[in-house]
Amino acid sequence: MTPAPILTISGLSVSFATPHGIVRAVDGLDLAIGAGEVLGLVGESGSGKSVTLRAVLRLLRRNAAITGRIDWRGQELLTAPERRLRDVRGGEIAMIFQEPMTALNPVLSIGLQIEETLAAHTDLGAAGRRRRAIELLSRVGIASAAARLDDYPHQFSGGMRQRVMIAIALAGAPKLLLADEPTTALDVTIQDQILKLLRELAGDLGMAMVLVTHDLGIVAETCDRVAVMYAGRICEAGPVASVFAAPRHAYTLALLRSVPSGGPARQPLDPIPGQPPRADRPIVGCPFAPRCGFATGACRTTRPPLEAVTPDRVAACFEAARLPAWREAA
């Protein structure tokens, strides 16, 4: 059974006003994250994963229109006052980004960038903050941390920078870490180290984590549950092993078929035909229907609701029952 959710997103829609019209990025999304749980959020680029994460902390640009509810431990974040939101940001929910080179301020020392989070969320004095910053850096595996506090981001390697960002995120002792593709920009060997570190930290600190990625292998290795996104909606969510073993949404299945998986039993790749729907036109029915081999008439006219298919799984597919099992999860 899933633990009681600490973050519940319901009916979240995000659209952007651009010079070329309204663009819809998230379209009625429902999602829940349990305490201490590691959730993988997967989907193709542009499916709205990052926007969803940023919407949680209200980090979107002014031209974004957000509707729906985001419930953080009983508190509505979308309407929370700025002051309250500041406490949540970094202190209760922390976030790390895909590209540490651009996410770290290039002109400030990393010591300062850690300490300012401490200053915002703890009562530590200057000396205390410095001590804590050294501890954090050591915790994420940076050697001779004390000596490196005054260094600037460009003096670190890519993997080290990501560790620095994780240390900054941990500084406020958050209950939830939103990790937006934290390893995409890194070499494969470094990716593994970082993922291991994240998993380990989540376990040690009892911290829930949302890991956004488009790499199903990472999800399989790292996450407890998985949520699959397509065109701004959740298609399917549930425990990783059971979802991967028996997808209940045609898109999940297509996604699984399209990616190479390590391991000896390589299956031939089967790319998904067609293009995702345009974000500036309304979608009638299931957004995946035009590309779906299982689609029927209803799929094209009626939006399939996200419904429980088993006690711990939800899916939004009229044809879920027709889908074949895929393979044993790793």
Added chain:
Amino acid sequence: MGSLHARLLAGVGMFVGLALASAGAEAATRGGTLIYARYADSLFLDPVLNDANVDIWILTNLYDTLLAPTSDGQGVSPSLATKWDVATDGKTVTLTLRSGVKFSDGSPLTPQDVKWSLDRARDPKAGAWNFTLAAVDTIETGPDTVVLKLKHADPTLLPALATFNAAILPQKQFEASSGSSMEEKAKAFAEHPIGTGPFAFVSWKRGEVMKLKRNDYYWKMGEDGKPLPYLDALEFPVIPDDSTRLLKLKAGEIDGTEFVPYARVKDLQADPSLRMELWPSTRVRYLTLYVGDKYKDGSPNPISNPKVRQALNYAINKDAVIQITTLNLGKPMRSYMSSSTPLFSGAAPLYPYDPAKAKALLAEAGFANGFSFSCLSLSGNGDDANDLTAAQQMWAQIGVKLKIEQVDNPTRTAKYRAEDFQCRTSAWTDDIADPSEITSYFAYYPNIHSLHSGFDDKRIDELFEKSQEENDKTARTAEYKEIQDRYNSAAPIVYLYETPYPVAFRKNAKGFVQIPLGNNLFESAYIEK
């Protein structure tokens, strides 16, 4: 009003005259600092080696000459010399020095100082102005007299002794100045000049402000029976921009200023806190024409024909130009020299506006269809631009096309000296209370080819040379009448207008005098409390 003031003074004469200048109804107040803004800074406070108006016009406040120009600019009055005798043959001049005169450092003025100063001033190797004393052969000194022996009679000598370059300096202090040559000593001395004038030098930040204080040893008495000047101090800030200068005056930050643009005179006259003064001047504005047969590039010069020059003059509507440029403050010229210059003989305004006559003259000269020529003007000078824009329009009516070429001063001077010009804007102010200076420049060919115009009238040259040694006033007057008539009908210049010196003061700043030669006199100036 200023002119009436000055005219009243002319009759009074003598040295008390200047004191009376401030008489009016109330007595002068002593003390205070008068701030008089100037449009450009002085350059060099040595009377012999400088020669710019920015220096000449204020040197009188630091240095005295043996004689002083009268306030109407027509004659001379006593200054350091109380009395002068010219021998009947005109070849010996004996001057009696005022007793008890001291320099601003307290040292006494001696006849030797006078001899040394005049010797330096007439040294052909020294200043550009040595010619004014060229007739002097030797100088002898007595206990309280100085005797000048002349090579020949010279009617211009007395005015020359009242001219800036004949100022008397303390020989000892000058020679004690640092430097090995006379030029270097002059430079060092002019840093802290010492003279017998009403004010003593205090400090000078070039381009910013010059400060003077009262000379406690000054010899001239005020109307209250105590020595002049009334002021404790005098400051000359430099403010080149006309609008800024006037704003400062209106705001009460300065007490007076020179060169009020004509465009602003009415505006200032209407301001009850100010007093606009228009001092009679020897200033004339005209266009110099090059009258040689050919231009430097070899092309024929239409203006070499006197009829063409007369036509150009008739085609100018002087009243309109006076209205446009001076807002009716100027008056038409009646001779090449100003009506304030001694021996001026103009009867009526020259070349009254007559475009038909101008056309006829052009046709007679063979230019019925007109011609085109160009005129050098000083860039950034509003009067030049106004005069030429008007002339351009008026000459166009008789088919003459004028091209205006704005250049800076050194360029204009260089082309002028090389006689490589067709026409240029010009203005003249006398420095000496005598017609010989302007005449030698305008009409006497051997000096500078008559304003570098190439105008050469042998009869004028002959008359001028004669007049320079003419002791008889009547004969000299007649000679000058003939010179003026000949010159004016040959018209080597385009006659524009005479203008007064426009200066403005705060209501309570009084007693300033500007004589027609331009000299700024502050000895009787005071600030009413």
Added chain:
Amino acid sequence: MTAIALSHVRAWRIPAPLLAGVLILCGMLVAALVPGAIAPYDPIAFDYAALLQPPSLAHPFGTDNFGRDVLSRTIFATGVDLQIAFFATIAPLVVGTLVGLFIGFYGGLADAIFAQVVNLVMTFPFLVIVIAIVAVLGPGLENMYVAVSIVGWVFYARLTRAEVHVQRQSDYVAAARVLGYARSRILFRHILPNTLRPILVFWMTDMSLKILLGSSLGYLGLGAQPPTAEWGVLIADGKAYFPAGWWMAVFPGGVIVLCGIGFSLTGDGLADLLDVKR
């Protein structure tokens, strides 16, 4: 160039500020091309009966000390000022861009020499050089163009060179090289069009700055020669009659500001439209 520009236009909607800027400049252009059709009076005709008249229905901008209509003079001055804007910038634009292209692309000794020239020009106060050069050549617009061009090209060259350095690293140039295209073809067909965008935007600003420079020179008496009217000269002339005859300086001043706004809106609008970061 147009093709490149258009390919970067994201949509066919022209933003309002750009539209406003273009409209202002078009108005100016009309005034420059057919001043006689708009101006109510002959700009150089004297009217002794109407010297220094304040604004009225007959003379909306008043008259000057010659009785000339200030509105008509301002309209006729438009052509002169647009000429200044164009001729004072066109040679620097062309020469500077070409020099910048070659230096940026080939580098080496030329680059080192250019660095020294840039130092020289940047270290020498611009207005002072222009004053000195105009003093040598004599005042007047043509000489002002020469003076401005002698130094102005450096700024374009500097900008182009920097842009070429960026472009040189880009993928498409690398690809063109791999494909074995001739260097000149890479330079003119690939690099030049992409560097033109920032240059065009700078050009707009530069034109309005040159109008101001013209007026500064007019103030010093080194600009347009009478009776040619030019906005700066009109202001400088009117200054003598300020504040009583305020209309002589204030209206041409307003028109200069309007023209500057026109150039700036157009430049900013183009920048947005062409997606230039600056």
Added chain:
Amino acid sequence: MNRASYTAARLLQIVPTFILIGIVVFVLVRILPGGPVAALLGDKASDEAIERITRQLGLDAPILVQFWRFLETIARGDLGDSIAYHVAVVRLIAERLPVTLLLTGMATIFAIALAVPLAFVAAVTQNRWPDLAIRGAFQVGLSSPIFYVGLILLTVFAGAMHIFPVGGYGETPGEHLYHLFLPALALALSFSAVIMRSLRASVIEVLSAEFVDFARAKGLRRRIVLGRHVLRNALISTVALIGLQIGDLLGGAVITESVFAVPGVGRLMVDSIFARDYPVIQGLTLALAVLVSLVFLATDLVQMALDPRVAK
């Protein structure tokens, strides 16, 4: 390379620039039509007087000899004597340069004080009315001739309202600041518009940088996000621009000093060109070149301090 050796290397690089400037200005002044003597003595002087003074000043010597003497005076650390004022050029510059430094310094401070906060407001309200109002107002400043702005400031604030003195420089340091307020403001208006435009663009660019989102995600106050993260990054390119504007600022000072009767080097330069006062033009050009080079160096150093990536 550390800061000290970088500074030394930069100063060394300036030397050839100075030599070039020396040659250019030496030649330039001598091809100006008309010479200093005729300019000084005016229309009334005789040819003999002009020849005599030309000889005294050594201006009749061959040009190479004159150039050699020029180098000699510079090698002595001297700049010769002014032909018009008859005093040492070094003294004229020493009297006037501080005035211009104070004027341009104040103008820079005003410009930054005006531009930085308003650029921020404009950037965060991009394309909405505060942005449009701010840009519009600065555009008026940018498009107005400086003598026109000066005249209006003078008429209104000094002439009519008597809040400030009408130009001049005053005697004491306090008076200097008071007198230079309006001229510095006039000079600052167009300068601040340039800074505003550049900074607004940088801020808009920086605001979209990911580290700003990251800073916000950390729960930092808006003031800290803007002041520490945005401003500092946005200032890097703007500092370079401020440095590059020194030339334009000095050019503007020429006009401002005339309008406001400020006794600085700008006016001295123009006066000297019009008087063909060769030694002053030469000396002043070199002095200004030193000044500009030092400003460029200072901006480099500030940039280095602001941006640790510039590891030169």
